[in-house]
Amino acid sequence: MGSESVMSDNGSSESAGPKPATSDHTISSNERLNQNVPSTPSESLRGSPEANEPMRHRQSQKEEDYLATSGELKLELPDTLEHEDFSKLLEFSEKHDDDLFTTQEILRHAIHEAGAEDQSIENLSTELRDTGLEHNDEEKSEINTSPKDSQSSAQDYGHENEKAVSDIKKETTSPRRTSFEINQSESSREQSSHTFDDRIKGTASVPLNSGEESPKNEQEPSATTILEKGNLLQSKRHDSLTPVMFQQHELLTAQADPHRDSGNQDNVMLSDEQPTISAYARLDFQSFTFYVQTLHVIIGRRSENDFSHKVDVNLGPSKSISRRHAQIFYNFGTGRFEVSVIGKNGAFVDDIFVERGNTVPLKNKTKVQIGQIPFQFVLPEQEKAEQIHPAEQEKGSSQLHKSPDAQKSESPVRVEPGSSRSPETQPVKQVLKKQAPRKEKKPTKVPKKVYALEEIPQEYRTKPTLSYSALLTTCIRKYSSPKGMTLSEIYNGIRELFPYYKYCPDGWQSSVRHNLSLNKSFRKVSKEGKGWLWGLDEEYIAERERQKKKQAEAAAAKAAAAQRRLEQQQQQRAKKGTIPGTMSSINGTSALPKPNNGKPQNISQTLAANRAADKNSSMDDHQRTMKYLQEQLVVLTRDRKGLSKQAIASILTQALAMTINQVSQAAKSKGITGNPLTALMDKNPQHLNLILAAAVNAATSKVTNGKIKQLVDMSQISDITKHVKPASAGRKTTTSGPTYKASSGNGSLGPGSKGGSSFDPTSLSRFFQPRQPSRVATSPALEPAVPQKRFLEDNDEEEESSDSDESSSSEEENSDDGDDSDDTDDTDDTDDTAENEDPDDEPRDNGTNGDDKHDSQHRGDVTDDNSE
DNA sequence: TCCGCATTAAACATGC
DNA sequence: GGCATGTTTAATGCGG
Numbered sequence: 078m079g080s081e082s083v084m085s086d087n088g089s090s091e092s093a094g095p096k097p098a099t100s101d102h103t104i105s106s107n108e109r110l111n112q113n114v115p116s117t118p119s120e121s122l123r124g125s126p127e128a129n130e131p132m133r134h135r136q137s138q139k140e141e142d143y144l145a146t147s148g149e150l151k152l153e154l155p156d157t158l159e160h161e162d163f164s165k166l167l168e169f170s171e172k173h174d175d176d177l178f179t180t181q182e183i184l185r186h187a188i189h190e191a192g193a194e195d196q197s198i199e200n201l202s203t204e205l206r207d208t209g210l211e212h213n214d215e216e217k218s219e220i221n222t223s224p225k226d227s228q229s230s231a232q233d234y235g236h237e238n239e240k241a242v243s244d245i246k247k248e249t250t251s252p253r254r255t256s257f258e259i260n261q262s263e264s265s266r267e268q269s270s271h272t273f274d275d276r277i278k279g280t281a282s283v284p285l286n287s288g289e290e291s292p293k294n295e296q297e298p299s300a301t302t303i304l305e306k307g308n309l310l311q312s313k314r315h316d317s318l319t320p321v322m323f324q325q326h327e328l329l330t331a332q333a334d335p336h337r338d339s340g341n342q343d344n345v346m347l348s349d350e351q352p353t354i355s356a357y358a359r360l361d362f363q364s365f366t367f368y369v370q371t372l373h374v375i376i377g378r379r380s381e382n383d384f385s386h387k388v389d390v391n392l393g394p395s396k397s398i399s400r401r402h403a404q405i406f407y408n409f410g411t412g413r414f415e416v417s418v419i420g421k422n423g424a425f426v427d428d429i430f431v432e433r434g435n436t437v438p439l440k441n442k443t444k445v446q447i448g449q450i451p452f453q454f455v456l457p458e459q460e461k462a463e464q465i466h467p468a469e470q471e472k473g474s475s476q477l478h479k480s481p482d483a484q485k486s487e488s489p490v491r492v493e494p495g496s497s498r499s500p501e502t503q504p505v506k507q508v509l510k511k512q513a514p515r516k517e518k519k520p521t522k523v524p525k526k527v528y529a530l531e532e533i534p535q536e537y538r539t540k541p542t543l544s545y546s547a548l549l550t551t552c553i554r555k556y557s558s559p560k561g562m563t564l565s566e567i568y569n570g571i572r573e574l575f576p577y578y579k580y581c582p583d584g585w586q587s588s589v590r591h592n593l594s595l596n597k598s599f600r601k602v603s604k605e606g607k608g609w610l611w612g613l614d615e616e617y618i619a620e621r622e623r624q625k626k627k628q629a630e631a632a633a634a635k636a637a638a639a640q641r642r643l644e645q646q647q648q649q650r651a652k653k654g655t656i657p658g659t660m661s662s663i664n665g666t667s668a669l670p671k672p673n674n675g676k677p678q679n680i681s682q683t684l685a686a687n688r689a690a691d692k693n694s695s696m697d698d699h700q701r702t703m704k705y706l707q708e709q710l711v712v713l714t715r716d717r718k719g720l721s722k723q724a725i726a727s728i729l730t731q732a733l734a735m736t737i738n739q740v741s742q743a744a745k746s747k748g749i750t751g752n753p754l755t756a757l758m759d760k761n762p763q764h765l766n767l768i769l770a771a772a773v774n775a776a777t778s779k780v781t782n783g784k785i786k787q788l789v790d791m792s793q794i795s796d797i798t799k800h801v802k803p804a805s806a807g808r809k810t811t812t813s814g815p816t817y818k819a820s821s822g823n824g825s826l827g828p829g830s831k832g833g834s835s836f837d838p839t840s841l842s843r844f845f846q847p848r849q850p851s852r853v854a855t856s857p858a859l860e861p862a863v864p865q866k867r868f869l870e871d872n873d874e875e876e877e878s879s880d881s882d883e884s885s886s887s888e889e890e891n892s893d894d895g896d897d898s899d900d901t902d903d904t905d906d907t908d909d910t911a912e913n914e915d916p917d918d919e920p921r922d923n924g925t926n927g928d929d930k931h932d933s934q935h936r937g938d939v940t941d942d943n944s945e
Numbered sequence: 946t947c948c949g950c951a952t953t954a955a956a957c958a959t960g961c
Numbered sequence: 962g963g964c965a966t967g968t969t970t971a972a973t974g975c976g977g
Contacts, residue, residue, distance in 0.1 A: 544951065564966060588952060594968055601967095607960040608966050951975085958968080 357407065358414055358439075359455040360390065367452075369414075372407040376447060377420065397422055398448040405439065405454070414439040414454070422448065528580045536739055536775075537576040545585075545592040548575065549599060553613050555730055561602030561610025564590065573727075574734055702755045706733060709769050713789045720788075724780050728788065731776035736769050 360367040360374075367374075367390050376390040378398040392398045402420030407413070417436040418424045425446040426437045439445075441456040530538065541548065552570040553562055562570065568586055572579045593599045593611055598621070602612040710729050717725050737754060758765050770789040777788040 546951085584953070587954070590967065591953080591969090592951090606966095948977085949975100950977105951973100953973080954971085956968100956970080959966080961963105961965080 358405075360405075360445075360452045361455055362450065362452040369405060374405045375401050375403075376405065377402040392447055392450045395448050398450070402447050403445070408438075411438065414456075416443075416445060416454070420447065425451075527582065533580040534576070536735060537580055540577055540581070541575045541734070543575075545588050546596050546598060549589065549592055549596070550613060550618070553599070553611065555726075557612055559602075560605075561612040563605060563610055564593075564608050567593075567611060574730060702758050705758050706736065706754070706765075706769065709766055710773065713766075713770055713773050716788070718785055718788060720777075720781070720785070727780045728773060728776040731779065732769060732772035735772040735775060736765075739768060739772070 357372065358369040360369060371389070374389040375387060376392060377388045377400045378394060378396070379388045379391045379400065388400065392402065399420030399422065402422075403416050403418050403424055405414060405416045408415045415436050415438050416424070416426060416431075418431045418433050421433050423430055423432045423435075425431070425444075426439075427444050428446075431437055439454045441454070443454040445452055445454060543551070548571055549567065552567055552574055555574065556562060556566065556570040567589060568578075571585075571589065578585055597617050598614055599611055600614040600617075601609040603610045710732060714725055714729060720728070754765070773789050774787045778786045
């Protein structure tokens with residue numbers, strides 16, 4: 078049966094529309110509902126193999142409801158029914174109801190139903206024969222009987238109406254008698270097929286089971302019959318209920334034709350391109366093939382737009398065919414497929430007429446003719462073994478064997494190729510047991526599901542801006558035990574931290590491995606199995622951090638020197654009122670490492686210094702922002718609702734990652750570079766708080782599997798956010814205490830707008846002006862100077878871009894901070910350390926977790942510095 | 946333009 | 962043999 082993955086991954090499966098596929102694992106009943114493949118006898122008995130079609134679905138639902146309410150069918154089937162379960166089911170059936178699946182029961186019920194129906198029809202038609210409304214009345218009568226759709230007749234005989242059943246038994250102890258009576262009652266009715274009339278006489282005494290050992294009759298229907306049927310089918314091709322859809326060569330286009338697709342709701346479409354077809358048997362018609370994918374198939378007539386009854390195989394509108402003319406079903410008692418003739422005109426089985434009400438076994442290649450339409454019942458394994466019709470094998474049977482997936486199907490159709498065992502005498506469960514070893518033999522990996530864009534939550538559609546090393550560092554910091562993490566654990570950790578990787582195509586794992594191997598930040602801790610347990614090389618990271626710190630310090634010093642120089646220049650300008658450039662070239666050289674001739678150098682140096690200063694301040698911003706986020710998170714999650722430390726840690730981490738991702742992406746989508754988080758925090762901390770809160774709730778819902786949807790009461794955000802001032806409040810922004818009211822007016826994110834579990838990232842855009850300098854907050858030491866410099870020296874695109882790099886590093890720090898929040902005690906600690914961000918403070922270790930990106934960034938700084 | 950880094954992909958080896 | 966894991970190499974793009 079097709080798993081979700083298979084169905085979506087397999088292009089051919091998708092293109093072929095609703096049809097069964099196979100995989101190595103069972104699927105839920107819901108999935109099966111959509112995939113047409115019977116997994117259980119009862120389910121198979123329930124209806125036809127169609128799926129993904131509203132009507133069929135409704136019908137199935139109706140049947141399920143009926144079965145559920147009937148109280149008789151008490152088999153509680155698991156969602157996935159393994160072979161053992163199947164066997165148990167059979168045992169159950171045999172044990173408690175010996176006759177549950179006997180031919181006679183089915184037959185009696187069918188006859189009873191058909192008899193009642195026809196009786197009703199007869200009565201009505203007798204009354205209205207002259208009015209010409211017989212057809213309509215028939216429809217009415219069928220509509221009336223539709224609640225007890227005959228398609229579920231196999232279950233129906235277990236229906237609560239036992240009295241009716243016993244009555245049936247009394248009345249139909251002899252099928253022939255019943256049949257006879259019915260025929261008698263109908264004898265007055267006009268027979269639409271004289272051919273049948275003729276043959277009835279000659280075959281009335283034929284033993285019902287004579288066909289069981291009858292020689293195969295390869296007689297083909299007459300050319301005229303074929304032609305007629307072909308024309309019929311052809312003419313009905315675009316009708317809603319024609320069997321033409323089973324033509325394999327048309328299957329590829331079937332789905333592309335909505336009209337046709339919707340019209341063939343009772344038919345299964347299968348194609349040559351389809352890798353596997355799960356079916357119990359096949360009905361080879363002249364111009365199409367029907368795959369018997371359920372254990373009960375209704376064959377009959379259905380006129381256009383007549384949806385009043387269900388027909389699995391529609392034989393066209395010919396009145397010589399009853400609406401439910403025959404049913405093919407698997408008889409668990411005899412262990413074979415049988416055909417029960419319900420239609421008043423009977424049918425030919427291997428050229429022997431079978432009266433209505435009779436049931437005959439179906440062997441491989443048993444020929445059946447209903448009305449003018451012949452078909453052949455084909456058991457795939459038989460066909461395969463006998464190698465009689467290679468063409469047919471190619472068409473159908475081979476498909477049943479050629480894919481390894483097919484071997485894993487729960488369908489009992491697949492028998493070892495070449496098996497001499499006759500399915501007619503082979504219990505289904507034996508068949509099932511037989512295929513079990515194959516399943517173990519060739520387990521195929523289910524390819525990863527490829528998600529459509531719309532399947533991916535909005536927030537997980539974009540790749541995190543973190544580098545792989547940052548990703549790995551974060552992941553390992555968060556999830557690793559002292560022993561380290563296995564590769565798969567790292568994969569899972571990354572997926573957990575950044576759900577983008579749940580949805581994106583594979584390939585990133587290779588990069589992860591590459592990073593683990595190449596990046597010295599990671600080391601093998603210990604060996605486990607065939608792989609290693611990976612951990613962080615904290616020494617290396619710390620060393621790198623120290624270097625970065627040094628570089629940052631050096632850059633800051635340079636920036637400070639440059640700033641001093643600038644100030645001096647300005648002072649001198651102010652004093653002397655002379656041309657700045659001239660004076661600077663003369664006087665402003667003290668702070669320059671390489672005093673040189675001229676203004677260009679000065680400007681260049683100033684730029685470099687500014688960059689360095691900006692970097693420094695940017696790092697400071699990141700720390701500040703992260704600190705603020707930490708604080709907010711701690712406050713927001715004060716009420717932990719009984720969640721474990723671990724859960725809270727997970728929530729905090731995820732919420733942090735979500736927030737960073739969302740804000741970054743929102744800014745990115747608007748073409749904003751720089752550090753949007755800091756900008757948002759400085760500009761509108763209330764909004765940031767709301768984003769955080771929403772993220773916390775989303776993460777909570779995710780971590781708790783929906784048990785707790787809201788950890789944070791969005792309506793209380795204003796109160797909560799008052800507890801923690803933005804780290805920037807004392808520095809630059811003049812925000813006087815974030816309140817919800819303030820934020821609600823600013824953004825689309827309101828407490829009620831998104832239910833606290835999601836938010837609209839686009840609402841963030843208003844906080845980011847395109848190309849707006851992102852350094853809203855700068856290092857206090859440089860605070861008065863840097864912005865001035867920026868404006869003085871025009872907009873430096875390089876600065877912008879370098880800042881955008883910083884945003885990624887900030888996210889890493891973010892994640893690391895989130896990691897800190899792993900331990901709630903730590904989070905409390907962060908409360909203590911949240912305040913007073915001294916701009917001159919060196920970056921904390923925990924805020925400067927090393928990664929290559931940092932390296933590169935700082936390396937860039939170094940090169941800048943060196944270039945000076 | 947060059948260089949270095951990050952990313953990605955591929956080939957290959959190894960072990961389960 | 963299939964698969965996961967790990968290593969190595971190369972190509973490519975980007976930013977400094």
